[in-house]
Amino acid sequence: xxxxxxxxxxxxxxxxxxxxxxxxxxxxxxxxxxxxxxxxxxxxxxxxxxxxxxxxxxxxxxxxxxxxxxxxxxxxxxxxxxxxxxxxxxxxxxxxxxxxxxxxxxxxxxxxxxxxxxxxxxxxxxxxxxxxxxxxxxxxxxxxxxxxxxxxxxxxxxxxxxxxxxxxxxxxxxxxxxxxxxxxxxxxxxxxxxxxxxxxxxxxxxxxxxxxxxxxxxxxxxxxxxxxxxxxxxxxx
Numbered sequence: 001x002x003x004x005x006x007x008x009x010x011x012x013x014x015x016x017x018x019x020x021x022x023x024x025x026x027x028x029x030x031x032x033x034x035x036x037x038x039x040x041x042x043x044x045x046x047x048x049x050x051x052x053x054x055x056x057x058x059x060x061x062x063x064x065x066x067x068x069x070x071x072x073x074x075x076x077x078x079x080x081x082x083x084x085x086x087x088x089x090x091x092x093x094x095x096x097x098x099x100x101x102x103x104x105x106x107x108x109x110x111x112x113x114x115x116x117x118x119x120x121x122x123x124x125x126x127x128x129x130x131x132x133x134x135x136x137x138x139x140x141x142x143x144x145x146x147x148x149x150x151x152x153x154x155x156x157x158x159x160x161x162x163x164x165x166x167x168x169x170x171x172x173x174x175x176x177x178x179x180x181x182x183x184x185x186x187x188x189x190x191x192x193x194x195x196x197x198x199x200x201x202x203x204x205x206x207x208x209x210x211x212x213x214x215x216x217x218x219x220x221x222x223x224x225x226x227x228x229x230x231x232x233x234x235x236x237x
């Protein structure tokens with residue numbers, strides 16, 4: 001088997017890891033939003049989120065293994081391969097992605113487990129919302145960037161690693177601010193709706209004295225000038 005064939009196979013495996021990671025992350029985010037933020041968290045939400053997180057973890061492992069194998073094989077045909085700043089930028093992004101995945105398992109999944117039966121943002125602080133949206137933003141941008149870098153051949157040996165990472169951080173910050181603002185609006189709407197929700201039993205109790213007063217006034221208004229008030233009262237009782 002030639003080196004080019006090995007490189008082709010490793011690139012395909014690398015692509016599979018990217019697809020598994022990005023697809024699993026997007027589906028997990030959609031599940032958390034639709035069945036955790038909009039609707040109360042259920043046992044099915046926890047099951048599906050954990051399943052998708054395992055798929056993302058497998059994709060991340062494939063990404064690391066195939067990426068390291070690609071570096072080893074690439075050095076045999078291109079000794080200056082590690083002098084490419086784009087390679088080191090991709091390694092840094094994957095390292096951040098790995099740390100982010102560990103934090104998601106340590107923070108978000110237990111938070112969802114404790115929120116079964118209610119919405120994820122009910123009773124949480126603004127700091128917790130900021131933390132959740134930051135982890136989601138890092139995941140989305142970090143899984144998308146390798147696709148972009150893989151296709152941007154013009155960046156090889158030209159663009160410094162600091163520039164690539166600066167653009168990456170700007171994208172993460174922009175995604176975080178947008179997602180945090182969006183989730184904060186949803187949280188405010190949910191809190192406003194909860195504050196204006198009226199308990200039917202309390203509403204009925206509050207209206208009973210008013211209904212009784214209106215009934216008494218209606219009975220008095222129907223009396224004619226010649227009617228005996230005491231007799232009418234006895235009949236009503």
